[in-house]
Amino acid sequence: MSARFIFVLGGVLSGLGKGIVTSSVAKLLKSYGFKVSAVKIDPYINIDAGTMRPTEHGEVWVTEDGGEIDQDLGNYERFLNKNISKINNITTGQVYLSVIKRERRLEYDGRDVEVIPDVVNEIKDRILAAEEDNDFVLVEVGGTTGDIENLLFLHAAREIGRIKESAYILVTYIPFLKNVGELKTKPTQHAAARLREVGIFPDFIVTRSEVRIDGPRRWKISRSCFMDSENIIDDPDASSIYAVPLMFQEQKFGEKILKKFGLEVLKSDMAKWGELVKNLEESDRILKIGLVGKYVVTGDSQHEDVYISIGQAIQHAGAHLKVKPVIEQIQSTDLEKDPESLEKLRKYDAVIVPGGFGASGVEGKIAAVRFCRENKIPFLGLCYGFQMAVIEYARNVCKLVGAHSTEINPETEFPVIDIMPEQKELMKEKKYGATMRLGRYPAVLSEGSQVHRIYGQNEISERHRHRYEVNPNYIEKLEAAGLKFSGRSPNNRLMEFLELPGHPFFIATQAHPEFKSRFESPSPLFMSFVKAALERMPAQKKL
Structure with missing residues (x-):
């Protein structure tokens, strides 16, 4: 059976922790006994992260097969306890370089090479290459909805949804205005609207904030984003990144994803993970x-x-x-x-x-x-x-x-x-x-x-x-x-x-x-x- 794809997309601003959300969802799915992998898409023109200044981009992660990758791939490996290949990192530079090389080799039969379908098809092929023998592939798309840099990747995500069983998770920011003591949902509403403009309706919204969202705010997001309130997942600041899968488990996020795909909810084994988090916290x-x-x-x-x-x-x-x-x-x-x-x-x-x-x-x-x-x-x-x-x-x-x-x-x-x-x-x-x-x-x-x-x-x-x-x-x-x-x-x-x-x-x-x-x-x-x-x-x- 072919893999199911889960796309993790960002809204409002970057640096929200899409990589931790991706890693945590991957860990939950693995705890049910599924084979899981993850892909990181970086919209920059660079071929990889190897030449980037660490003071600007952060650490360069090195894979077993010699890839110099964005640090999010490190979290995937740390959470999944498995090696992930360098081919699971896709950049705009890689995509365009491949398309240009193929054109030079006459692989497009002399016709016009265009952004749609050719560049989008190249992106799709690279994402689908991670399928292998996995049950689930999570795909984190860097940047935020509305960025011109990731627009083609969103088109590819939408098209894969037409040919593969897929789900879409939108990670957004809910600002907490301390002067009035209120959480504001309008940025999330706009982020979801921008996704709908490219044909993607999020199945789940993960809300990042300093504090937990309350009932009225959950209802407002549910109504304005056309989804059940139970599919809005709370993700307040945690004591450790390793506590996030447990926080998601409490909200039955893994079960909800399995139900979305029509799969039987199996027994999850997070006991060892929970004990280790407890050791750190206590x-x-x-x-x-x-x-x-x-x-x-x-x-x-x-x-x-x-x-x-x-x-x-x-x-x-x-x-x-x-x-x-x-x-x-x-x-x-x-x-x-x-x-x-x-x-x-x-x-x-x-x-x-x-x-x-x-x-x-x-x-x-x-x-x-x-x-x-x-x-x-x-x-x-x-x-x-x-x-x-x-x-x-x-x-x-x-x-x-x-x-x-x-x-x-x-x-x-x-x-x-x-x-x-x-x-x-x-x-x-x-x-x-x-x-x-x-x-x-x-x-x-x-x-x-x-x-x-x-x-x-x-x-x-x-x-x-x-x-x-x-x-x-x-x-x-x-x-x-x-x-x-x-x-x-x-x-x-x-x-x-x-x-x-x-x-x-x-x-x-x-x-x-x-x-x-x-x-x-x-x-x-x-x-x-x-x-x-x-x-x-x-x-x-x-x-």
């Missing part, structure tokens, strides 16, 4: 994690979603260990301006130095690594943080003064981080994409090492997104000075993990293990990191 053990990043502040704003997957991976571990993690972001350039501010790192139970690119804030990161190493503070370095740990050790333990990455200082006397020779040849040919390690890569772990005990396997895999590597010419010197490269590529050429024996927890990886952490199955490395932080936590905080 724990009085507060764990303080410091994150030293370079994309923390731009202008007067602090960007919460640049390192969103790291935060979620820590939350996953916290839910399983019954502790409530609080993550504080520290701008690495601040540590450069005021070295004495490094002392503030002592107040944290553990510190993370995450990934990044470029020169800004590098010395602050290196200083943070050194402080954690010398003061026995649990430390986890990720990707760029792994490289900073190598540079710090080379400079301060191996006494290689000025050791650096050739990404930052091409003339350094001690290039402990460099591009591999075969990558340099590709760079000369301007094949920049081919020099990136993207997606899943295996690592062989040293028996008896800390990371081997953490993963419990000889060979594991994690996802990568980087170009530079540890220079093989310095590995022997670094290890002779006490640093241990405890994970390597199968051919032994690439360093994947390092650790420092004798330190409570000093581990770094060239990979991004946060991309494989799920709410119901946390990353082993993050679990071990949070356990180490708990050990550092003062005794009175553990009670």
Whole structure:
């Protein structure tokens, strides 16, 4: 039997949490035993999110098969506890590039190539490709109703509704005017009207607001949007994104969707999920994690979603260990301006130095690594943080003064981080994409090492997104000075993990293990990191 499609559309404004609604509905349907997948449509012209500034667009999510995707796909994986392919991300750039290439190959038989039907058909084909053996496919359309950018995607959604069993969910914003203490529904009414203009009548409306909507407002939306009031789903601000599926379950949202498709309502299993949410909400053990990043502040704003997957991976571990993690972001350039501010790192139970690119804030990161190493503070370095740990050790333990990455200082006397020779040849040919390690890569772990005990396997895999590597010419010197490269590529050429024996927890990886952490199955490395932080936590905080 072919898959059923559920389109999640946005109204009023962006940033409402369509991705969380999509993920939550997908999780509910999976809890009934159905096979579920999800697609994210991004109306921008870019081919993918790989070249976007994290301070503008947020984190770039990396899939197993090497896709650089909008961060919403990460939530789909975290909620569904499954890998999702890069083909499940569709952008306007991909669509038009494909149409133009097909025209150049004469696949349109020399006729005029037009927006309708050709571009819309390309969109439909890409959405339908996610069908595979799934029972349900959720399709989140980026942007809001009325945007010129997503108009063709709405046309495609409407046309798929003619050939496939489909449902449409409109996620809207209900503003709460505090001066009069009233919720206003007019923006939602207009959003639904704009959808009807393109031939889509929403089956459900999910109302985002600071507070729950009341009876009169529900009735008004029902009457003006031509739907039963029971199909208006309340979605007020929640304590955690993982509480949203439970909130939807209370309103029988999953059952209503199954009834819409004429399906039998089966028994839902959300017990484990509910227990984990309870652990996060009710724990009085507060764990303080410091994150030293370079994309923390731009202008007067602090960007919460640049390192969103790291935060979620820590939350996953916290839910399983019954502790409530609080993550504080520290701008690495601040540590450069005021070295004495490094002392503030002592107040944290553990510190993370995450990934990044470029020169800004590098010395602050290196200083943070050194402080954690010398003061026995649990430390986890990720990707760029792994490289900073190598540079710090080379400079301060191996006494290689000025050791650096050739990404930052091409003339350094001690290039402990460099591009591999075969990558340099590709760079000369301007094949920049081919020099990136993207997606899943295996690592062989040293028996008896800390990371081997953490993963419990000889060979594991994690996802990568980087170009530079540890220079093989310095590995022997670094290890002779006490640093241990405890994970390597199968051919032994690439360093994947390092650790420092004798330190409570000093581990770094060239990979991004946060991309494989799920709410119901946390990353082993993050679990071990949070356990180490708990050990550092003062005794009175553990009670």
